[in-house]
Every structure is written in structure tokens, then in C-alpha cells.
Amino acid sequence: MYQGNQTICFDNPPHILSHYAVVGKKEGEGPLRDLFDRIENDPYMGEDNWEKGESSFLKAAIEGALSKSETANADFIIAGDLLNQCTASGYGIRGMNCAFLGIYGACSTMAESLIVGSALVSGKSARRALCATSSHFCGAEKQFRLPLEYGGQRTPTAQWTVTGSGAVILGEDGGKVRITHATAGKITDMGVSDANNMGGAMAPAFIDTLEAHLAASGRSAGYYDAIFSGDLGFVGKDIAIELAHNDNIDLSRNYEDCGCLMFDSQTQDTHAGGSGCGCSASVLCSYILPRLESGKYKKVLFIATGALMSPVSSMQGESIPAIAHAVAFES
Amino acid sequence: MYQGNQTICFDNPPHILSHYAVVGKKEGEGPLRDLFDRIENDPYMGEDNWEKGESSFLKAAIEGALSKSETANADFIIAGDLLNQCTASGYGIRGMNCAFLGIYGACSTMAESLIVGSALVSGKSARRALCATSSHFCGAEKQFRLPLEYGGQRTPTAQWTVTGSGAVILGEDGGKVRITHATAGKITDMGVSDANNMGGAMAPAFIDTLEAHLAASGRSAGYYDAIFSGDLGFVGKDIAIELAHNDNIDLSRNYEDCGCLMFDSQTQDTHAGGSGCGCSASVLCSYILPRLESGKYKKVLFIATGALMSPVSSMQGESIPAIAHAVAFES
Numbered sequence: 002m003y004q005g006n007q008t009i010c011f012d013n014p015p016h017i018l019s020h021y022a023v024v025g026k027k028e029g030e031g032p033l034r035d036l037f038d039r040i041e042n043d044p045y046m047g048e049d050n051w052e053k054g055e056s057s058f059l060k061a062a063i064e065g066a067l068s069k070s071e072t073a074n075a076d077f078i079i080a081g082d083l084l085n086q087c088t089a090s091g092y093g094i095r096g097m098n099c100a101f102l103g104i105y106g107a108c109s110t111m112a113e114s115l116i117v118g119s120a121l122v123s124g125k126s127a128r129r130a131l132c133a134t135s136s137h138f139c140g141a142e143k144q145f146r147l148p149l150e151y152g153g154q155r156t157p158t159a160q161w162t163v164t165g166s167g168a169v170i171l172g173e174d175g176g177k178v179r180i181t182h183a184t185a186g187k188i189t190d191m192g193v194s195d196a197n198n199m200g201g202a203m204a205p206a207f208i209d210t211l212e213a214h215l216a217a218s219g220r221s222a223g224y225y226d227a228i229f230s231g232d233l234g235f236v237g238k239d240i241a242i243e244l245a246h247n248d249n250i251d252l253s254r255n256y257e258d259c260g261c262l263m264f265d266s267q268t269q270d271t272h273a274g275g276s277g278c279g280c281s282a283s284v285l286c287s288y289i290l291p292r293l294e295s296g297k298y299k300k301v302l303f304i305a306t307g308a309l310m311s312p313v314s315s316m317q318g319e320s321i322p323a324i325a326h327a328v329a330f331e332s
Numbered sequence: 333m334y335q336g337n338q339t340i341c342f343d344n345p346p347h348i349l350s351h352y353a354v355v356g357k358k359e360g361e362g363p364l365r366d367l368f369d370r371i372e373n374d375p376y377m378g379e380d381n382w383e384k385g386e387s388s389f390l391k392a393a394i395e396g397a398l399s400k401s402e403t404a405n406a407d408f409i410i411a412g413d414l415l416n417q418c419t420a421s422g423y424g425i426r427g428m429n430c431a432f433l434g435i436y437g438a439c440s441t442m443a444e445s446l447i448v449g450s451a452l453v454s455g456k457s458a459r460r461a462l463c464a465t466s467s468h469f470c471g472a473e474k475q476f477r478l479p480l481e482y483g484g485q486r487t488p489t490a491q492w493t494v495t496g497s498g499a500v501i502l503g504e505d506g507g508k509v510r511i512t513h514a515t516a517g518k519i520t521d522m523g524v525s526d527a528n529n530m531g532g533a534m535a536p537a538f539i540d541t542l543e544a545h546l547a548a549s550g551r552s553a554g555y556y557d558a559i560f561s562g563d564l565g566f567v568g569k570d571i572a573i574e575l576a577h578n579d580n581i582d583l584s585r586n587y588e589d590c591g592c593l594m595f596d597s598q599t600q601d602t603h604a605g606g607s608g609c610g611c612s613a614s615v616l617c618s619y620i621l622p623r624l625e626s627g628k629y630k631k632v633l634f635i636a637t638g639a640l641m642s643p644v645s646s647m648q649g650e651s652i653p654a655i656a657h658a659v660a661f662e663s
Contacts, residue, residue, distance in 0.1 A: 002456050003407055007431035009457040050648055076334055077516055084642065085416040087436045091519065091640035095653045100338035100516035102444060103436040103640070103655075105418045113433060117448055124455015125333050126340040185408055185431035188422065309422035309434070311415065317381055322426045324434075 007185050007210070008217030014179040015122040015171040017293075017330075018072075018129065021065030022286035023058055024279070025138070025164030031264045036287035037165075038065055044139055044164060052084060055137035055164075056093035058279070062166035062286075063097070063133050070170045074099075075131035077121060079114040081105045082135050082278055083162075084144065089135050099131075107307030108203075108232050109186065110134040111167060111282040112326035115303075116183040118171045119328070128173060135166035136277030145196070145312055158198040160234045160276035163263055167282030169290070178293045182329040184214035188309065190322045196315050200237020200260075200273055203306040206323035207233060208244045210304055214327045215250070222250050226298040229289060231281035231305030231325070232260035234274030259284035259305075281305040293332040301330045338516050338541070339548030345510040346453040346502040348661075349403075349460065352396030353617035354389055355610070356469070356495030362595045367618035368496075369396055375470055375495060383415060386468035386495075387424035389610070393497035393617075394428070394464050401501045405430075406462035408452060410445040412436045413466050413609055414493075415475065420466050430462075438638030439534075439563050440517065441465040442498060442613040443657035446634075447514040449502045450659070459504060466497035467608030476527070476643055489529040491565045491607035494594055498613030500621070509624045513660040515545035519640065521653045527646050531568020531591075531604055534637040537654035538564060539575045541635055545658045546581070553581050557629040560620060562612035562636030562656070563591035565605030590615035590636075612636040624663040632661045 004010045021038045029040030039061065046057035059080065067073045078097065081104040082089035094101050106113035111134045118130035139149055141162035147153040171180070189209050193202040207230050215221065222228060222245070233241055238258045245252045262284055263275030285303060292298045304327040310319065335341045352369045360371030370392065377388035390411065398404045409428065412435040413420035425432050437444040442465045449461035470480055472493035478484040502511070520540050524533040538561050546552065553559060553576070564572055569589040576583045593615055594606030616634060623629045635658040641650065 003458050007407070012456060052644060052648065076338070081434075081436060083417075085644060086414075086438065086640065086642035088640065088642045088645050091653050092645065092650065095519040095521050095640075098518060101519055101655060102448065102516055103412075105412060105434040105436045107417065117433065117451075120448075120452050120455055120457040124451055124457060125343060126451040126455060127334050185433055187429060188426040188432055190426050309417065309419065309426075311417035311419045313383060313416060314419050314423065317383065319423065322422050324432060 004217045006213040006217035008214055009183045011119055011123040011181060013123045014181045015119045016174055016176040017178040017290060018170040018172040018176045019066045019070035020169045020286040020290050021062050021069060022167045022283040023061045023165060024283050028163055028165050028263060031269060033287055051137055051140040052088060055089040055135050055140050058166040059089055059093035059133060059135035062168040063131060066168035066170050075129040075170055076127040077102055078131045079104060079117045080133040081110045083141055106324060106326060107309055108276055108278050109305040109307030109324050109326045110278040111285060112303060112305035112328050115328045116185055116326055119180045119183055122171050122173060130171045131168060133168035134278040134282045136162050136279035138162045138164045141277060155272055156197045158236045158273050160199055160260060160273045161264060161271040162277035163275045163280035165279035165283040167286035178290060178330055178332045180328055181331050182218055184210055184327040186210040186324040186326050188322045188324050190320050192320045194320045199276060199308050200234040201240055202308050202321040203323040204233055204237040204240035204244060206325040207241050207304055207306050210325040210327050222252060225255060225300045225302045228256045228302045230258045232276040233258050233306060234260040234276060236273045293330055299332055303328045335548045337544045337548035339545055340514045342450055342454040342512060344454045345512045346450045347505055347507040348509040348621060349501040349503040349507045350397050350401035351500045351617040351621050352393050352400060353498045353614040354392045354496060355614050359494055359496055359594060362600060364618055382468055382471040383419060386420040386466050386471050389497040390420055390424035390464060390466035393499040394462060397499035397501050406460040406501055407458040408433055409462045410435060410448045411464040412441045414472055437655060437657060438640055439607055439609050440636040440638030440655050440657045441609040442616060443634060443636035443659050446659045447516055447657055450511045450514055453502050453504060461502045462499060464499035465609040465613045467493050467610035469493045469495045472608060486603055487528045489567045489604050491530055491591060491604045492595060492602040493608035494606045494611035496610035496614040498617035509621060509661055509663045511659055512662050513549055515541055515658040517541040517655040517657050519653045519655050521651050523651045525651045530607060530639050531565040532571055533639050533652040534654040535564055535568040535571035535575060537656040538572050538635055538637050541656040541658050553583060556586060556631045556633045559587045559633045561589045563607040564589050564637060565591040565607060567604045624661055630663055634659045
């Protein structure tokens with residue numbers, strides 16, 4: 002049921018049937034190394050370019066989630082990525098013989114796919130929906146920043162795009178964890194135009210969606226055992242805590258950021274932390290959902306954030322529109 | 333309810349509350365000139381570049397559909413476009429203060445947005461959903477082909493990207509036309525790698541989705557007063573008729589293509605016809621939906637087609653994955 006304030010309370014809360022996270026070498030050397038389903042050391046995954054490599058990461062996550070589920074199929078795949086025309090998804094899913102709905106929410110894509118998938122399953126439009134996304138450090142640097150071969154200096158606020166993918170299968174029943182609510186984000190643009198400070202651009206969108214969700218659900222931030230932002234990184238996380246504090250929301254105790262969890266910034270030279278669609282997706286599938294399944298968490302709010310600019314819009318002097326989508330899990 | 337074969341039969345068929353089509357000068361000189369809500373002669377629509385111009389076309393369509401509807405609001409906007417990172421949508425919808433779900437289905441985007449919007453409304457996740465998309469000839473040529481200033485020759489199979497946008501508001505009740513079924517496409521790739529022959533690449537996807545829809549619904553092609561493909565153009569339309577004939581489906585009497593309807597190829601130098609997300613969207617909103625409302629049509633199947641490649645994948649020698657999404661309307 003639509004609850005107002007951009008928020009859905011699902012009449013038939015979809016259940017998490019399975020999930021799978023695959024990441025690259027650097028991610029596999031980070032603090033979450035023991036939690037991923039698969040660590041793939043070859044960034045090409047046997048292909049001859051990074052774009053096809055990213056498709057292979059996505060494919061591995063989708064096939065992994067399918068193989069871990071009882072039915073091993075889905076009625077719809079809902080996926081997207083950061084590459085122009087979302088080709089990591091288009092080429093990765095080609096050949097899977099499954100209905101496909103492509104989405105684009107930049108780094109908020111995992112939460113957006115869960116919203117669309119949940120709406121389909123809750124509304125009986127699908128029995129099972131597979132939600133997935135991916136990102137790739139090399140492909141993202143090439144497309145959004147500078148060729149890797151150039152060896153450009155990274156600013157302290159820059160984040161490190163995660164090479165990896167996560168996939169979740171939603172179904173009508175089964176599994177210990179379900180999605181009870183979702184809040185879709187509005188576009189927020191506070192005028193930040195520095196494409197090396199995504200956390201700063203996205204933090205206000207995170208707060209906007211968090212506040213809409215709390216207003217619609219009548220909950221406080223303390224209701225949740227944990228609240229996760231997608232990939233604000235260390236810079237954006239601090240801004241988010243301060244913005245929340247200004248609005249009398251206490252995020253000092255139960256708030257974490259997937260971009261901060263992914264790497265050890267002290268030893269891995271990743272500056273402000275991880276980013277990319279694959280960051281929040283792989284942290285969700287390796288760290289958050291298992292903790293819900295084990296009972297360590299009972300209630301979690303997952304808010305993935307995305308920056309909706311392109312290199313063209315940045316070159317045209319535009320500021321960065323940001324968005325955040327929230328999904329509430331319960332076990 | 334999910335009916336199998338990629339197909340949803342909506343338990344609560346969403347109603348079309350309003351629709352709006354805005355197109356550019358060349359489209360406004362074509363056969364449908366008297367049917368569009370607005371013809372805008374300035375391709376920049378007052379902005380200083382084509383990308384922002386496209387955002388303005390999208391914004392005009394969304395605001396037009398809202399102003400034509402009784403409630404003048406929507407719970408969610410579902411939109412996407414052809415520009416890298418879907419920036420026509422991101423920047424066009426920024427400032428609208430409405431929850432936004434970005435999608436990407438290349439030229440199939442209008443049908444995909446209607447599928448997602450219908451699932452939200454039918455499943456009570458939204459009271460009203462606004463579905464929209466846009467494309468822009470100049471922005472698409474610059475991004476996918478050659479700079480306009482280069483004055484490159486166009487091949488006979490090349491299509492002309494429509495400058496324009498269409499927007500539809502779906503709601504639980506009201507309006508004479510409703511969406512009864514939707515069939516989401518699978519990715520089809522027959523190995524076509526000529527980016528100047530989109531119709532050839534997309535025709536098999538159109539047939540694949542048409543056949544899935546007919547199998548799931550138990551209908552024949554003759555059940556519909558009219559079947560529309562999105563933008564196969566003259567080349568793709570002929571291929572589609574032949575492919576259908578081979579499978580014993582008769583498309584000789586009630587089948588039209590939005591790309592063929594948009595321009596007069598004899599006088600407008602548009603070669604194989606119109607294309608782009610804005611093509612099927614503006615034909616839907618100006619030609620198809622009014623004919624359903626007037627009773628000229630009672631049952632229509634709208635199948636928008638998309639080619640999911642990017643310039644990078646084409647340069648890497650990849651073939652073109654295609655997809656088609658179908659929506660069934662009844663008045």
C-alpha cells in the first residue's frame with residue numbers, strides 16, 4: 002500500500018530467497034574478505050576488455066544467486082549499471098532467456114532494483130524477481146575520470162569504484178528475511194559540481210530519503226538495528242551525520258556506510274572509501290543480509306545513494322543531481 | 333497476476349488519466365503534425381546545449397501530462413532516455429519534488445516505464461504513476477554516430493532519431509483506457525552488428541515478445557484492432573512481417589510501426605523512418621491513445637523495441653542485443 006512520502010508498505014512483503022556477492026582482488030583483500038561468495042582475481046574475468054569483464058561479474062552474481070535458490074529461476078531480472086547504455090547488464094544478461102527490466106539509478110541501483118522487484122512480487126506481477134547490479138573500477142575510471150594508464154593523482158575526497166556485483170532473488174515465500182517497506186528518492190541537488198566528491202553530493206539525498214521514510218512509517222532512526230547508506234564514503238558519512246543531527250536525528254549509534262566498510266582506507270589507499278553500484282550490492286549480499294539471517298539484526302534500513310551526472314553534464318558545468326532509495330528489511 | 337511467458341495480467345488494470353506529446357520542428361512537419369499537444373521549433377528549447385534541450389522536452393511532456401490530469405500529481409515518475417547515464421531524465425526531473433525511478437530500455441523505454449508503472453498501480457504501491465521518456469536527434473547523433481557538423485552520409489537503413497517526448501499518467505481509476513496486460517521482453521541477439529541497421533537488429537526481439545504475449549494470453553494477433561511496434565522503421569517492419577509469417581502469425585492487416593508513422597520518408601529525407609525513445613512515446617500519446625479514447629480502437633498491443641548496445645560495445649566488435657516490451661490497452 003502506498004503510505005505517502007514516497008513510501009510503500011508492501012501488502013505481501015517479498016522474501017529474500019537467496020543472494021550472492023562476487024568481488025575483485027582488491028575488494029577481496031579488504032575487511033569483508035571472508036564474507037563474499039566469490040573473490041575473482043582477474044579483473045577481466047577471462048574476457049578481453051573491462052566492459053565485458055564487468056558483464057561477467059554480473060553474470061556470476063546472477064548465476065550464483067540462482068544456484069543458491071531452491072527454484073533456480075526468476076520471472077524477471079531487474080538490473081542496471083554505470084556503463085553508458087547500461088551495457089554491463091545488457092551483455093551480461095543476454096543469453097539468460099529471462100524477461101529483463103533495465104534500470105538506472107547510478108550507485109543507488111541495488112536499492113532501486115529491490116523496490117521494483119518488491120512491487121512486482123508484492124503485487125502478484127511476479128512470483129520471483131532477481132535484482133542485481135555491478136560496477137568495475139577500471140571501466141568506471143576510463144569512462145568517468147581518466148584512463149588508468151595516465152596514472153592521475155586522486156583527491157582525498159575521491160572514492161574507489163568497487164569491482165563486483167551482488168544479486169538477490171525475491172519471492173512470495175521462503176527465506177528468513179523480508180522487505181516490508183520501500184521509499185523511493187526524489188532528486189536532490191545542493192549545487193555540488195566536484196565529480197571527485199560524490200559523498201558530498203549524495204549525503205543530502207540520503208538524508209532526504211531517510212526523513213521521508215521515517216515520516217511515512219512513523220518510525221525513528223532508533224527503530225532500526227542498523228541503517229546503511231550505500232556509498233557516501235568517509236567524507237559523505239560525516240556530512241550525513243551532521244545533517245541528520247541538525248534535523249534532530251541521531252545517527253551516532255546505528256549507522257554505517259557500505260563504502261566505509263568495503264576497504265581498509267589506512268592500508269588500501271582507497272581515500273574516501275568504496276563506491277559504485279557493486280559496492281552497496283556486494284556489501285548487502287555479504288554482510289547485511291547474512292546478519293539479518295543469523296538474527297544479529299532484526300530490522301535494517303538500507304539506503305543506496307546515486308549521483309546522476311555524466312561526464313558530458315560535468316563538462317557543461319552542471320552540478321550533480323543525487324538520489325537515494327531506501328529498503329526496509331526484517332527478519 | 334503473473335501468467336507465465338514473461339506476461340502479467342493486471343489484477344487492477346491501471347487507467348490512463350492523461351497523456352502529452354511534445355515534438356520538434358521536423359516531427360511537427362510530418363504526417364502526425366495535427367495530433368501532437370505541442371510542437372517546439374527550437375531544438376534547444378531555450379537552453380544552451382542539446383542535452384539540456386532534451387531535458388526541457390521531457391519536462392514539458394511531464395508538466396503537460398500533469399496539467400491535463402485532474403489531480404496534477406503523481407506518486408512516482410518512471411523515466412529514462414538514451415543519453416549516457418540517462419541525464420535527460422535526471423536533469424529534466426530534478427526540481428520536480430517527486431519520487432523518481434530511472435529506467436533504461438533504449439527505445440523500448442516507454443513500454444518499460446508503463447510496465448513498471450502499471451505494476452506499481454495494480455499492486456497498490458502507487459496511486460498514480462507518471463511514465464515518460466524522451467530522445468533528441470542532435471544529442472543522439474553526437475553520442476552514437478558522428479558530430480552533426482561533420483555532415484556524414486546516412487545509409488538507407490539508418491533511422492532518424494525523433495526529437496520529442498511523451499508522458500502518460502496511470503491511476504487506479506478514471507479515464508476511458510486501461511492497461512490489461514504487459515509482457516516484458518527477453519534479450520534477443522541475432523548477431524547484427526551494424527549500428528546503422530537498428531530495425532534489422534530489433535525485429536527478432538519484437539517477434540519474440542509478440543509470440544510470448546500471444547502464448548501467455550491465449551490470443552491471436554487478430555484479437556487486437558491494432559498492433560504497433562516501437563521504431564523498427566521500414567526495414568525492420570518488413571523483416572518483422574516476414575518473421576511473423578514464417579511462424580504463422582498474420583501481421584498484414586492490423587500492424588503498424590511508430591517509426592514509419594512519424595515521418596513522410598518521401599519528402600522528409602528520413603530514410604528508414606523514425607527512432608529513439610521519444611518516437612514511440614510521442615506516437616503513443618498523440619496517435620494511439622486518442623484513437624482508443626475515441627473508440628476507433630478497442631484493443632491495442634503496443635510493443636516498443638530497443639537496441640541495448642553502446643558506441644563502446646560497437647567499437648569492441650560486439651553485436652547488438654535487442655529487447656521489446658509489450659503493453660496491452662483496452663478502451
